[in-house]
Amino acid sequence: MAKRIMIQGTMSNAGKSLICAGLCRIFHQDGYKAAPFKSQNMALNSFITDDGLEMGRAQVVQAEAAKIRPRVEMNPILLKPTNDTGSQVIVNGKVWQDMSARDYFACKRRLVPQILEAYGKLEKEYDLIVIEGAGSPAEINLKENDIVNMGLAKMLDAPVLLVGDIDRGGVFAQLLGTLMLLEPEEKERVKGLIINKFRGDKTILDPGIQMLEERCQVPVLGVTPYLNVDIEDEDSLTERFRKTGSGGKIDIAVIRTPRISNFTDFLALEHLEEVTLRYVEHPGQLKRPDMILLPGTKNTMGDLKWMRENGLEAAILKEADQGTVIFGICGGYQMLGEELRDPDKVEEGGTMRGMGLLPLETVFTKEKTRTRVSGRFCHVDGALKSLEGKELEGYEIHMGVTRKRDGQEEQAAMSQMKDQVSGRTSMDGYSRGNVYGSYIHGIFDREGVAEEIAESLAKKKGVSLKEIKNKSLKDWKEEQYDLLADALREHLDMKAIYQILEEEE
Known part of the structure; x- marks a missing residue:
């Protein structure tokens, strides 16, 4: 024993x-x-194991x-808050059901x-x-x-x-x-x-x-x-969200939405010596960053509505129009499309206009995608074109399917990947101009990816960086x-x- x-x-x-x-x-x-x-555990930062099961980070x-x-045995129950009074309950790595706090307390x-x-x-x-x-x-x-x-x-x-x-x-x-x-x-x-x-x-x-x-x-x-x-610390109480530092040659702004999840996706960028990575909650904090990151979220429609109401969406669209690099991951990727549809009331229900930066639509489904993937970047457009051919790996956790809109051009998939659980190959993400989106959490973690992004942003800005000699994220940890x-x-x-x-x- x-x-x-x-x-x-x-x-x-x-x-x-x-x-x-x-x-x-x-x-x-x-x-x-x-x-x-x-x-x-109650957290929005989650992880997919080698056998495709979800657990707290x-x-x-x-x-x-x-x-x-x-x-997954290390964390058999994971509660992922969907609003102030309810959570998605995950048992042994799989969705059990959405429950109010009172209902869960009564049956736990x-x-x-x-x-x-x-x-x-x-x-x-x-x-x-x-x-x-x-x-x-x-x-x-x-x-x-x-x-x-x-x-x-x-x-x-x-x-x-x-x-x-x-x-x-x-x-x-x-x-x-x-x-x-x-x-x-x-x-x-x-x-x-x-x-x-x-x-x-x-x-x-x-x-x-x-x-x-x-x-x-x-x-x-x-x-x-x-x-x-x-x-890495617990998501809801992390001190990272209070970082407002400046001074790096490259300035990256992460949109801190109310239901932000898996902000750990950005640690590889945060560790780069000449990069300042900060979290933004309202338009006055955005300023003129070199890249804007839209993170994952447990409520894509609710968080997009929040951005729309507080003016952040308009500010991001203005930056995109001026050529600022925009990169969305998971829920952030879904927001970048033209339409969000939720026929089964997985989130807010109904149909919602997206940000319109990518020619995509997302339909939310009751079945959650959970898998680990590996592959490489392909068909990368704009400022981050130098990522083409670089290897990547990570995991997917999302409710919904994202695809090109009818009548639009063929999807310019940003990565070709292999599902490490099923062995199937598929395409992920979209790249158009300086706007990028992907479902893959951890997409920046593979050695050399974050460094290449920083170099690309520096080239676009017309500045030079010191030779990057960072430890790999794994060695740093x-x-x-x-x-x-x-x-x-x-x-x-x-x-x-x-x-x-x-x-x-």
């Missing part, structure tokens, strides 16, 4: 995901075969840190067998399982039928480390208050506390730590610093996971954590 440890937090964004990723890398470095597990990051392939216990089955498969194959909770275990309105925090810890008989976020203030109240709201048997599961995101002189904190331990009767196993590591592990080793009592693991056998 695999050893197990669970990381819970006093609130969302306390740092659970990052701590889990760091522990996964440490355990791997120490010779253990470790795997992450989160019974239920947080557990993908943790699997990468553990140097293992992501698999039905999913316990799937959770235990997924965990059981991992338990048979790995030495250590690093389990992540969600939100806070002290949300007393949600404790009934809990399947992701203390309820899960009880099901799996897992010891718990509780993480508090000192950067947002009140960390002692967070930790003590959380423990006070737990049932006695739940509190008994908490074997250690972690104070996370600390900046400053720890000696000033020491008296408070002593008083906390006296009141809680639970040891503090570490005070981890605010880490400057560049690792590996370096960041090692830095994270080094920091946690320095600031956590790993000897005590290993002792907790041994005691729970």
Whole structure:
């Protein structure tokens, strides 16, 4: 039976995901075969596994840190919010149904067998399982039928480390208050506390730590610093959206729509030394970028309506008319067409005019496309023509089919690809002038693609870039996971954590 440890937090964004990723890398470095597990995740950043199943990216990051392939058992339930009160519920990598928050809360216990089955498969194959909770275990309105925090810890008989976020203030109240709201048997599961995101002189904190331990009767196993590591974070609370930097020779603006998903598509561009990548929510922020990126979204029609109402669509169309490079991915690609039709009310229902930058129409369907692909760019027009022939790889996750409008020219498909799940070959995307669109998430990740885009934009702008000697995205990630592990080793009592693991056998 695999050893197990669970990381819970006093609130969302306390740092659970990052701590889990760091522990996964440490355990791997120490010779253990470790795997992450989160019974239920709520996120719009998702991933397609090698067998065509959908899971949250947080557990993908943790699997990468553990140097293992992501698999859907690591995240058997994924909730993808479609509006403020409902989500698409994905179970074992496949769409189960769209549900309101109230309806899901009423029936989620039905999913316990799937959770235990997924965990059981991992338990048979790995030495250590690093389990992540969600939100806070002290949300007393949600404790009934809990399947992701203390309820899960009880099901799996897992010891718990509780993480508090000192950067947002009140960390002692967070930790003590959380423990006070737990049932006695739940509190008994908490074997250690972690104070996370600390900046400053720890000696000033020491008296408070002593008083906390006296009141809680639970040891503090570490005070981890605010880490400057560049690792994917949870989508809804990411600090990337607040970036408004400037100074790079190449300026790229990402439209931050209300239901933005898979902004991880742009990390390869963000890492380029002379590129500034920023997120834009209203026309005044757009300015005159060299490229505008329309990201994926869980609600294409709703987010296009939002852009139309706040003036961003008009601003983008003006930029396109002046020759600015526009690139849409997934939902952003769908927006670029002439018409969106939703006969089955998958999203908003009815028919909606698109942005009209590509001669395409999208019809939303109830069946979700989920697959991994590889291939190469072809028929690339305009400023990014130098991408032709370059290899690409990534994955598709979308509801809907996009095709050329009747009477329009033949589709100038931007890439030729092979479905890695079925083996079928097909064409994807569209290129016309300086407007580009594709369904492929991760299309910029293959080594050399982001660099070629930056060089092309620089040539169009009439500026020169330094010779780009960036590490590949994969090598960059590996370096960041090692830095994270080094920091946690320095600031956590790993000897005590290993002792907790041994005691729970």
